[in-house]
Amino acid sequence: MSTVNKTAHAFDKARLDALLNRRFFYAPAFEIYGGVAGLYDYGPPGSSLQANIISEWRRHFIVEESMLELDTTIMTPAPVFESSGHVARFADWMVKDSGNGEVLRADHLVKNVLEARLEGDREARGAAPVAAAADEKKKKKKQAKSTAVKLDDAVVAEYESILAQLDNYTGPELGGLMRTHTITNPSSGNPVGEPQQFNLMFASSIGPTGQHPGFLRPETAQGHFLNFSRLLEFNNGRVPFASAQVGRAFRNEISPRAGLIRVREFTMAEIEHFVDPLDKSHPRFAEVADVELVLLDKYVQAAGQSTTRVMTVGAAVADGVIANETLGYFVARIYAFLLHIGIDPARLRFRQHMANEMAHYAADCWDAEIQNSVGGWTECVGCADRAAYDLSVHAAATKQSLVVREALKEPVVEERAVAEWDKKALGKAFKGDAGAVTSAVEALDEAGLMRLKGELAQGSATIKTAAGKEFTLEPTMLAIERKTFKTFVREYVPNVIEPSFGVGRILYCLLEHSFWSREQDVDRGVLSLPAVVAPTKVLIVPLSARAEFDPLVKEVSLRLRKAGVHARVDDSNTSIGKRYSRNDELGTPFGVTLDFASVQNRTMTLRERDTMDQRIGAIDDVLGAVVALVQGAITWEEACARLPRYDGVQAVE
Incomplete structure (x- = not known):
């Protein structure tokens, strides 16, 4: 898409939320029954956006990397997760309000209260707010009953140090922080109890008598490991190879209050790349070695800081910052994918897990964190070296050989x-x-x-x-x-490198990064979604509802659909400007207008969403340019070289 100034107005989350709700991108599930926290339904544009993100994910990874695709079951017998360690370890720390019994996630409580105090300190010092949008900061400050109070410099430094390494604290350590810094429930002012572990899996049972306990899977990974021998045979016994899967997962979150950022049912896209433990090089590593990434390593965080550094993937692997070539390769591929679908690179970083937060199976792990107004820097993709843990524990539990035999x-x-x-x-x-x-x-x-x-x-x-x-x-x-x-x-026993994508989180961050408003129409927003993921690619706008327009409308619509381009006709009686404006809200990147000149001369105008620039040409030429634009074969600037500027003169009846 062509560049345009999208910073005329500061990001306004309330306007974005209103747009997403009004245009039914997504909404709380079971809303007319009062809803259930952490469960959402996607409407037509949200469903299409998610499907397009997944389609690009499949092309970027499964197709380009020749991966083996799976679709494994959601319901899982309990022994599987007992062996994998999820029954014992897949948990978060929660605290309970001593007065009203409200349950809160311990690390989120510490984070919200300390961030609100720091924001109050910045206001007292006359400094500009940072990190989240202004309305979100006001909300957090109100929740934490914070006012503009100046803190001692030592207290500020201590708070910032705690926040930088928050993910590394154990439950008892979080309890100590709450006592030391008098952290109470912001909504009630009541003290909270000691942190307790809460397993996040949804328990269930299999069979009419419930004799087989089970769980809804919290991830798709175990299906890959249990089918390893079949996958290896399908791949002619050769390693390395990767399997991939897109599917639903379930986590019984303690207090989901952040929209799509923290939900109880969601779509994951996961890859398990099986590799020789003695050779974690990657044949395509040279292709990504010069990619520059913003990295926040575990040593900086453990020191109580959050200073990032820019490194090439090649340098990060050579210096041991990223453990090996295969892990580094996938980190770079994750970066390329997120930029391709429209994530702002200025709000994307990779953070390394610290010792205490590292999953029980991981040898090294990097999160692609995307900045947003709801959760700040939020993990949206994890990329872990799971070593040989999973195959080893399942082999031990089942007495089945899950190994590679290499001649x-x-x-x-x-x-x-x-x-x-x-x-x-x-x-x-x-x-x-x-x-x-x-x-x-x-x-x-x-x-x-x-x-x-x-x-x-x-x-x-x-x-x-x-x-x-x-x-x-x-x-x-x-x-x-x-x-x-x-x-x-x-x-x-092969080792496993696992990139794991939270599709809903990526989708929400993409919507935030794409949203802006025009100076002349502040009340209506624009979603500058890339054409490759936009729910609708082209809006077809006939100037009149007269019958003589029908054959052309049908022709243009049919030709676009046959070319694989999702097009939508808007023949309502509102003005063309309003029709385009309400489709800018849906992220539709291109529009074509059929006027009386189209009927007489078979010409058609083409409009680009962000700049509102318009071009004109023969219907065949415009359709050729549109298809090439949607497929990414040409840029808008190249389309402009093909088609002359539209001067606004229309044929009259």
Whole structure:
């Protein structure tokens, strides 16, 4: 799209919310029954916008990276999440109002209260507000019962340090912060209790008698891991490869009050890239090595700061800031995707997880955080190195082999100590404990076996089993010898790099970043959505509802649809300007007008949403330009080179 000044008016969240509600992008679910917090329905433009984002995600990742697509079940038996660690660890810290029993998420409470106090300090010092929109800041300050009060410089520094590393605090540490800084429930003024863990999964049961406990999945990832052997076979046994899935997930959020930013049911798009743990290079890394990213690493946060730095992906991997090439490659690809669909690069950064907030399975993790007026810097994409955790725990729980067997070009020859047992003597001496004894010996490393050999040469030796029982071994029971082995197949559990996208959060941030108002029409907003994700690509506007316009309207509409371009006809009796204005609210990037000259000369005008610039040409030429614009084959400037400027002269009846 062409550039245009969109900063004539400061961002106004109230106007955006009114637009989204009025044009039914999304709305609270079950609204006529009073609604349920954290559940939303998408209307026609919101559904189309989400579908277009997902379509571009599939093209950008699944198609371009040759990924294997899955669609796995939502309902999941409890043993799956017991093995994965979700039953024990998938939780947030909550606190309860001591007076009215209201439940709040502990880290959000600390954040909102301290941010409100800092904003009061800025106002007292006469400084301009920062971070969120002005109306959001007023709301937070009101909730926290804050006034313009100047704080000591040391207190300001302490608050800023706490906020910079807030995600790293444990539950007990959050409780300590609340006591130390007298943090109460902003809505009531009541103190709150000690933080308690709350598991975020929705519990359910499978079967008519409920004999099989289950959960609604909080992520789509486990479906990938449980199908690993089938995926590996489908990929002809070759690693690396990636599987991908778009689907619904469910999290029983403690206090969802932030629109699409924090919901209980949402769409995720997840990738599991399986890679050799000894080789996490990526064949296409050179393509992204020079991409510059804004990074906030874990060491800066742990020091109580939030200073970002700009680094190329290549430098970040080389310096060990990002753990490996494959992780760095996907971080860069995430960045490219978010910019492609319209996220403002000035409000996008990548933040590394600190030690305490790191998921139980992750070796390294970076969040793509997008700044918005609701949650400030909000995680919208996570990119984690899950190591071999998932496949290992599921293999241990099910006794199924979830490994890669790789034929070696040259056999590996090695010499190692092994125990040769006299099974008759072993069984006679230890009977039912014989298996535990052999397992204890075979668990010894090379040095342990050679030490045992030396002890047996002097007489008997003692071995302790996994259960802690001790047994005496005699030289007649076993001999320890060094033998040469040839290995023709390498067996290993692959590691996993996982990019995980919260589609609803991305969609909301995109709407915020795209919203603005014109000087001459402040009450009507504009959504400058890129054509690739806009719900409707082209508005067809006939000047008159007369019958002679019908054949042209049908022709233009049909030709656009056949070209795969979503077009919409507006033949209402309002003015052309109003028809275009209300479709600017929907983010429609282009409009074509059919007037009396169109009927006589088969010409048509083309309007661009952001600049309101208009061009004219033969219907065939205009349609060719529109299709090329929507497909991203040409820019608006290139379209202008094809079509002359429209001077406003129309044919009369």
